[in-house]
Amino acid sequence: MKIVVIGGSGHIGSFLVPRLVRAGHEVINVSRGSSPPYADVPEWQQVRQVTADRDHEEREGSFGDRVAALGADVVVDLICFTLESATALVESLRNQTEHLLHCGSIWRHGVSLKLPIAEGTESAAEPLDQYGIRKRDIAGMLKEETAAGGLATTSIHPGHIVGPGWLPIGPLGNLDPGVWHTIASGQPLQVPGSGTELMHHVHADDVAQAFEKAILHRDAAAGEDFNIVAPTALTVRGYVSIASSWFGQEPRMETVSWEEFRRTTTPEFADSSWAHLSRNHCMSIHKAASLIGYAPGYEPEQAVRESVQWLIDNKQLTVPSLLA
Known part of the structure; x- marks a missing residue:
């Protein structure tokens, strides 16, 4: 065609x-x-x-x-x-x-x-x-x-x-590259809300x-x-844990109120975090699978890791340790 x-x-x-x-x-x-x-x-x-x-x-x-x-x-x-x-x-x-x-x-x-x-x-x-x-x-x-x-x-x-060539939506639901530096260095990451919010x-x-x-x-x-979407969705807590393991770190999270979180970041990043996490999305792909044979090849963490690896390899993301 x-x-x-x-x-x-x-x-x-x-x-x-x-x-x-x-x-x-x-x-x-x-x-x-x-x-x-x-x-x-x-x-x-x-x-x-x-x-x-x-x-x-x-x-x-x-x-x-x-x-x-x-x-x-x-x-x-x-x-x-x-x-x-x-x-x-x-x-x-x-x-x-x-x-x-x-x-x-x-x-x-x-x-x-x-x-x-x-x-x-x-x-x-x-x-x-x-x-x-x-x-x-x-x-x-x-x-x-x-x-x-x-x-x-x-x-x-x-x-x-998510894909190679651009920043993924990170564990806080925004595009703050500093989040990846915090995770890779094993420092505590301040997380707004409960940490159980979902992103897909x-x-x-x-x-x-x-x-x-x-x-x-x-x-x-x-x-x-x-x-x-991917076959599964990530919680904030799970996302932080998985991402920490890539850098050989134990996950370190501190849950804070949204008011406190807004004081520690930019309005743009705070608004993005709220937009992603407040929706708390987990989508069904049953319809796409049954009608057109959709079969995703990537779990969400695989897609994100590929993106982060590309950014590090191409010197577009600076972290203190390389992916394990």
Whole structure:
């Protein structure tokens, strides 16, 4: 098939595009062209690159028609963040392509009520911020579009995406690189809350796998939405313990109040920690496994360790001791 990937040079696309090439598809990557993919593999030599400024072209009302003119059988949209943007693309692609796949987020769910959180259930409260609200609304629009007999659509909702080339969401639910220095040196780590809060990571290649399988199993995936995460979720306490062992250290934690935690870090890191830990997410992948054969290859700690190892090897993360 001819497959257009919008935003294919990012976290997910760096793994998805080579997968699609290896499967024999003709692949077109639509991106700003401002950054290379995270994984420099030979498959990229077979990819047609189309440079586009989505924001500018959407303001002019031309982006959707430009994508439609590429004549793809399948369009994968990895960088859509508003209902208006998604709706415009659907209207341009209706009757022009066979399948549109959208990248959402598990943050379309708010605070957990029952675990694991399954699609189409009341397992979680309403989303907490505009990002989550928009991802929820886009997924709902796509489902309605397909149910009404329009464009076949699928929404894929990853957890906290991990991979080589960027910092993972760490044990405190933020991107503070100092957390890794504290853990690697065996110093006490101040943890807000109880330490039992959950985060659900996923390797970028497993997200890519889900998109590939949804494309392969179009009839089963059409009109559906899927949680895409690792087989298990990490508690803060478990995450600290596992990460400490990588550096030959015993886990040392001090639980503190949120007020005290905010006094010891930046507002940005504190807000990120609250956003991740207050949701307390653990997602079910039963639907994706049963309908499209999703089978994640990485446990969360494996994905995180690979990311941390890459950062250390490439001198983008400084720690006092190397991974054991």
